[in-house]
Amino acid sequence: MKPRRQSLAIAIHLSLLLTLPGIAAAQDTTEQQAKTLDTVTVTGTRIKQTNAVTAQPVFVLDREKLDKTGVQTVGDVLQQLTASGKALNAKFNSSGNFGYPADGGGIGAGSAQVDLRNLGSKRVLVLVDGIRWVNESSASGVSGSADVNTIPLAIVERIEVLEDGASSIYGSDAIAGVVNIITRKTFDGAEVHTYFGQYDDGGDTTEASLTLGGSGDRWSAVFGASYYEQKSISSGSWEQSSYPTPGTGVRGGSSGIPQGRFTFCDPSRPVDGVGGCDADGNNWYDITLNNGTTVPVFDPNDPNGGTYHGFSGADRFNFAPYNLLLTPSKRKSLFTSVNYDINENTRLHVKALYNNRTSTNQAAPEPIFVGPFAGTGGIADTISISAANPYNPFGIDLDASSNFGFITKRPVEVGPRIFEQDVDTVYFNIGLDGLFNIGDRGFNWDANYVHSVNKATQTFYNGYNVAKLKLALGDPALCAAVAGCIPLDLFGGQGRPMTQEMIDYIRTTQIDSSKQTLDLASANVTGDLFAIGDRTAAFAAGVEYRKYRGEFNPDPLRQSGESQDSFAAPVKADYNVKEIYTEFNFPVLASLDLTAAVRYSDYSTFGTATTGKAGFRWQPVEDLVIRGTYSQGFRAPNLGELYGLTQFGATLVDPCGSTGSPGPAAPEFAAGCLAQGAPPTFEQANTQITTFTGGNPNLEPEESDSYTIGVVYSPSWGEDQSWSERLDIELSYYNHEIEGAIQARDLQSLLETCLREGGVGTLNCTPFTRNPIGGNLNPPNNFLDNLGSIKTDGLDVKFNWTGPEWGWGNLNASLQATYVMGYEAIDIDGNRSQREVGIEVDDSAIPEWQVNAQLGWTSGDWSVNWTSRFIDAVKEPCSNVPVGEAPGCQGGVEFNKLGSTTFNDVQASWKNAFSLEGLKLSVGANNVFGKEPPVCLTCSLNGYDAGTYDLPGAFWYLSADYRF
Template structure:
């Protein structure tokens, strides 16, 4: 069997539904394939099995998946890790992640080998695609929602490092999206799908093309609209927290009040308002209260309207206000054309416009004021005046020491209030992408078989705006809660009532003064010029030629992030963010050589030199081999160096993030005796054994570092492809193929922020000492001050694993033809270690920070095809993972029964089916398909530590069945 047939094999192409089996005449023609360029090498080759593993995803596979975006499709590959998609609903309610790239709300990205989407290079027709902005930063990742699915001819995924071929960002691999270039006639396509709980999906696109002796042209216009699914549609959202834990949020509609009354002292304590908070109130209003009664300083006693705050009983369940699926509307226009000036020279061009409108929603924004808020900003300094007309306590609540506070000490922890009467926070994104490409292709008769060359110039930009409503201006909160005389003298100021709970709602007039809509914008621009030359150097045998490719590329990156002025000044309660406006350029040259020493053995080498305006130069290399000891078997391997230059967000971003950290000295989520390993360090700081963390979120400052250097990597792979001849043309088998690859990556000088939880734990159990612990300090009431979590070239990431793929195709029988394929990835190791030897929590088999690395991910496809009918059954398997109960709290209902135990997220299997009918109802060119994804309505496993919706949206599907009908008519 000629191994070039593997280009056509559905099972070895991708982790998705198999297309209809290849007809015999197609397979025969494949044995005389022309030399083509396959992702991973610029040298045109006729061998489909190259030295590196490349998955080739056909248009038929995409159509049979039911996917509405490229990102949705690719994230089901077994080699994929966690990446943003429409199931993520965080826009600003937690703040900004530490990578400087922003939140990416509404975008869809791709991760390979669990190394992060910023370590995957996205190409379109072999040329770099602009990175996304999404109005929250300057990202190093591409948004696949900017590329309409309608224009895709196929997708090539290089599951190997390729910096020597393509430059920066190709550490984990490359996704090359090949667009339709030669298309005759027109196709009208529409699709409707629904989850049955909202989330209706409507798609419509038209593609038309024509070609002649010298001209090819393709035009496509598409529209996709996906509606939202509220988290309230899922029964699990009714539990106290999305994951089933006891905590919820301390920002409750009834309010939470932590303060000390200087007129009241607890017997046996040394003085008023002691730092150990022994004589402090921590209370909330009783349900049903309409008139708060402080009851002469006995608010929790008989006649009082308060009780001691308890997370289990009083924590606010924010889950029903979230979205399980965020709505999105995408509109795009694409055109491409080529014109042959002569037999050897042609011009080509492409233009694309894509617009995305998407929305995220969060629970009503809680108001946190007072030192325990821990924002590091204005909210921590807010005091509440005794003459505030709604203050029921009759005393000044002082954030700092003041003569009006009894003995002159500060007596205020914080007051929180969740104003559900205002409505949820809404974040609306409007993102437009422009892409222009013009180039020239040519060939000449240099060398033994001629050479090919091309020059391309590209301008692309991604412009995003985000409008945020129902957020607060903290500076106005300070005025509205302070001295009422100052408020009355300030134009527009209305004294604010945080004390009446749900029984006395905040009035529209009060909201009118303290709320403030906010507008953020960002933009990324990529301009590049690239030139490539490829051909043969010399002949080495009757049918063997030494091939080469050389090229040059110039790129200029420009990034701007303009957060709302309230964010920049710290007056937005949502989050602080600083602006970014910067650019850099890079010049690169590469050379690649392929030497077929024997008809069965070849080697390839590549070298690339890059010169950056930000940090200087870098050189990367690659070596590979291909050995075919017999017709049925190819053995292959690669070794390569990689690097990733820090992007603009990583260099210059500065933001905040609300991390769901657990304080080792007294957790909010599981109060009680602290872990004995932390006790000594907590006691040494004077922290009382009765201390409890005030909030489940601890604000930290995150951002970039202008002194960052590039990441470096080394990776190698070794594998084999076997197509046994004994399985060809039998009564039970027409062909069978097997593919096996081992991969190993080591990234050094990795750009990352410290694992704050691991660092915090280590500083208190004594395993980490020195300057690494200097960022953890404590303020009022022993609450943690906001730590810094800035990026640095911190250490090393190592990961390794095994890919196994197999495909079987039956002969054509009277009742049809069967196919079966399997793709499986077994991740053997993932370890991230910083430069001081501290290991991050993230590892194989562990759920942490809303992300998991299952040790096994497997996809199986079964297919049937007869005449105009085909059917497929796709099974996706994800092995079990554990999560650390110490990051969640004691939740007996889910199995987290002690702070040091583990909670299992069991193995999960999804089933997707589709039936297709070509030339339906006797109409030539009409295709009808009906499909159901998640056929058995499998729910994702409960994740106690996951934020927002209580499951890992990067690993698991939505909890509902999705059915769809797809119609396509070609004429």
């Protein structure tokens, strides 16, 4: 533990000792009836509050605000926040393109996550009614993030977003902030909700829900059922993706092409009087079939003769039209909440939820890469092709140990890759809560047990068995001895597609599954301690026990390395946590409150951790509150980070000669490229470089320091005036610093640093080696470690104004803005990540400014609301663009600019429509003007950043709510 942490922990422990006499005094007072105060529990503290403005910044989205967004999922709501960073959502068609990320959490296909402060979804704690929600399974790993789409919007009363660290209050993961989703607990009557929406390019969205509730003298109950269906939108329906030669980050395309790419050497062919296969590739063919070829004709003396020509960037395959802009999803959910008063001081509460999601991702037909240049690190790299293969037009053995580079072939006749997810979430909570008195002091308490499970399966269609590929391409006599095996034709292009028998032999369906379980037991107490003047000191304390269990069972073909898609190893592990915390609020002056909290955690995986928090709330005048917090945080490594072992398709631009732009390398890299064995004419075969990555059982927790300071101004001169009913202005500064950040190295930055340092012999060059023939990078290892430090700071601005009642209606306006002042991530080797404020990299951006502004008008039963969402301009490094002459990066330009973007949403509502009391009709459009996201040259799928921007085109919707 760091010395400053020890000091803060000691100070807080001393404050606990100083309060003990007060507690004893409270116990000795005469017993009186406890006072009933108008108190509430606000996210970020366990102490019930009477102040409208607390020491910590909390943004609340109540039911009315949620309805005005026009979206129907918790994930979509949260990702529109100005403090939100990149997170998975339905716009990411992620399966089949990226492999498994380094954190062992899987791809998360079909899920929606929440990121705050650009620190990642793993550093945001998701609560439901103040209790942890189970992490997602994703069917491809053991994740450290929650899928917020497992919580139907129909059951949500409000969402509270704590924009501050809170590990001392809630434990691990609450570094960047906390999202607390408050469910409906009391509801009398019935409510039917229906919704239909559609994008300009399709993607119908249908939602329906039923909410029933009632109450009696001693009980209350709420029941909800909901159904949600989102249909897909093909990338091919968007002009930007459907170009024959894309003009974006997909411009580089793929070398896995339908016509086939063939890289090999004929040892008997003399070149300039010299025969043999040299290591630098001078005597090698790199050819592809001419379009329209039905019968391949090869001339060994003329690579560009017969039906072949030299492969170039113009031959690359545009995979984008096969992807999805919007992934289809169906969700069915049941929810119930029951409260029963056992007596006047004790209540039993039970809550249960079942949610099922089915979703689908789609990717271009699986490319076949065989030969040592394939760079998979597995069986495919060892495949040789026999001269006796009846379809081999070259008349020679293609030997992986000598004269064979690779064959890449994308058999479009097989059909696209399909990934279907089926995810079940079960949540059960039972507990007691109540109150008791000690003397004249009132105390609230609660005890809870929670069992929650998220389990998923993913079925992958139209993949290949690499072991069968090897057999079908090898000696035909060996193939003939195996039932079902027939020689495989990778040589005929689209003019001679693979036969159905060939496809059936090598094609395989793969099924992966994963499961996460969280069992939690907790007990809390909060109440008054002693009087300080005319005010009362308060406290909260509690204990919690959690047990996490995670399983990941990849398909046997993935485990054996026989899957053409990706390698993955199984995980089955668990750990437990025991915690105790306490929190205090001291009103030391009539206008000043001081707060303190400390939490002690004992993990079965790494040991103990102690975190503390301190804050103040000062109200020097009635109109003004000044507040601040300092908090220590930590994030324990999750099961995927500890034990996962997977393969990741990292997108790398090789400075020795990028895809579609062969060398020579830039002067700063030339010596390093030569030392590594990349020839001067080297061209990178593919931008997706297979990387072996995964967990590390020796990981330590991440540690963080966070502080906020802000002011809330509610001027009396703006209250009950002819022009204003109420006016509130809020300004907050935040600062987060994380040490020991769990991450893999930034391979792009590391590779460039290595080459600048000479290419060999340095620590930064350890992961990189090259194939001695041709110079392509071999798969690097890049495992997780406590490698990084991350720093970010910025400002939040919030403004709310409510106008008075005028004869023509009532106006209201609000604004939320986030200004990111700085963001830097540096690894342990001193390499600075390319991710910075104003930079687009790795399919994500950190805009300097994000602003949401709302304007509303209400008159009787009618209301109209307008929202503008502004995203500041960012720029992407042209050095990351696969093709040097791509639009926006011509003429030595260093950056390509993605201009600022504003999306406008509008909604009109009519209450008690058609004189039917309880009926509300709403019609609206998000991105009403059809603003398209800016073109991104480096984004890997559809040419835009799906984590930052809306889908292209407007989304129109109609909803009806009937309450009776």
